[in-house]
Amino acid sequence: MAKSRTEFLCRECGANHPKWLGKCPDCGAWDSLEKFTVEAEAAKAGAGPIWGAPTEGADADELARSGIGRAIALGSVPEAMVPRIPTGIGEFDRVLGGGIVPGSVLLIGGDPGIGKSTLLMQAAASIAARGGSALYASSEESPQQVRLRAERLEAVVKAGGAAALGERLLVLGETNVARIVEQARRSKPTVVLVDSIQLVHRADVSAAPGSIAQLRRCCLDLVGLAKSTGASVMVVGHVTKEGALAGPKLLEHLVDVVLSFEGDRHSAVRVVRGVKNRFGSTQEIGLFEMRGDGLAEVESVRVPLTGGPAAPGCAFVSTMAGTRCLLGEIHALVATGFLGSAKRRASGLDASRLAMLIAVLEKHGGLRLADQDVFAQSLGGLKIAEPAADLAVALAISGAFLHRALPQGTVAIGEVGLTGELRTVPQIEQRVHESLRRGARVVLVPASARISDSARPQRGECASDAQIVKVGTIARALEFLTPSQRTLAAEPKPSRTATPAADRSPEGTRRAGSGAASGPPIG
């Protein structure tokens, strides 16, 4: 009988150790080693490289002849074009860097119910509809359930229905990874989708599905499949309560691309974000909206810049996500708290910057917030961590505190310094351009921002009375807050107004559009 041996595998870095240790010597993580048993056959099979020709038994001459293991100068390595298979889902392709790379392995993680299976099924259907082929291996759902879902999806309906995709979209209800690999080798699909890695297993690894030992072996098998057949493999991974991919720092090391699928359960907006990408940038994000007929691509989070009066505690910002510019909406609430234990909470925003902005507003804006609870959030599931949102957050907080609102259609862009001055931010022209294109009437920018005329949208692309207003300090920016019509009827105006000079003309007002003489809200 084959002898098996016991090994200990680190959950964090995947290092192998012969005995249990409290701390992994490789990565320094505590209590991360997990025991697993390797059968003799599996150990032998797993000894060689995971792809390419097995080197076992080959002697040095043979190796030299085959060219394996010989170092060559970087300059003489032949250039390789990285071909891509576009999935046909624009937002998904953008995050991938133009499409899926053949022979690569992609891991997509996200909360349960966020839409991972839906996204993969749409990608599979879209690839099949474009002439490729896909094998959807589902270990979570039966083929009937997969078909039921597919028939609800617009992507499948567009492709002529599940039947029309015929042999090009295969479904396999299987949890044994060896059989999935075997099926993939036989049917030679363009992409193999495995939903999910936590529920597949290998029979020769004596550990439960989802354990570190199983995850590692199964993932290695799928990596091996991708590298040896050239099929791309997309794998779904579950995330823990804290939002990290379950178990697998290990998996993240093994695969080429790691995407995270995020979103608020209470909002339909979903964001696909690159966490690791060997073939592209991780700066890009893809935006989707969950609809009754599946995930639909959205160009940007919709922001109602016009219609209805502006409310106090509300501000818009133009934020960069990779190469694209998105409009974000920031809301703030200021409520009476206790001096010394006032709460400061940020949702979708940087909490430490919120604390800093409150201090700057106290010191340079004349606001007394020490005994006030301050809550600030970015709406629509958009996470904004960049300093460019400082001005908008500060204006939202001030507006909420003073019961004053920004003029309708105002977008505020700028970093707030500790001295209370406003600083310009990267890609300011693009941000201004995008804000105006999306209907902004007033764009507040730092006085030091350089915006060339050529960067402005053409007439007709933006509101005719749109203007770009330069402000130098946070105190000057607060002058743009005017008593709100919306809440004044219900709430009395507070006596502690810090900057009453709302009618003072702001510095450096410039017109963006060339037409229209109708009175702009300010300036």
Ligand code: TYD
């Ligand atoms: P699913 O892709 O199963 O999530 P995951 O695989 O990440 O667990 O999608 C789950 C949710 O999406 C489900 O609660 C219902 C919703 N949904 C829609 O709103 N519209 C649809 O067309 C589909 C397929 C799902």
Ligand code: MG
């Ligand atoms: Mg699922």
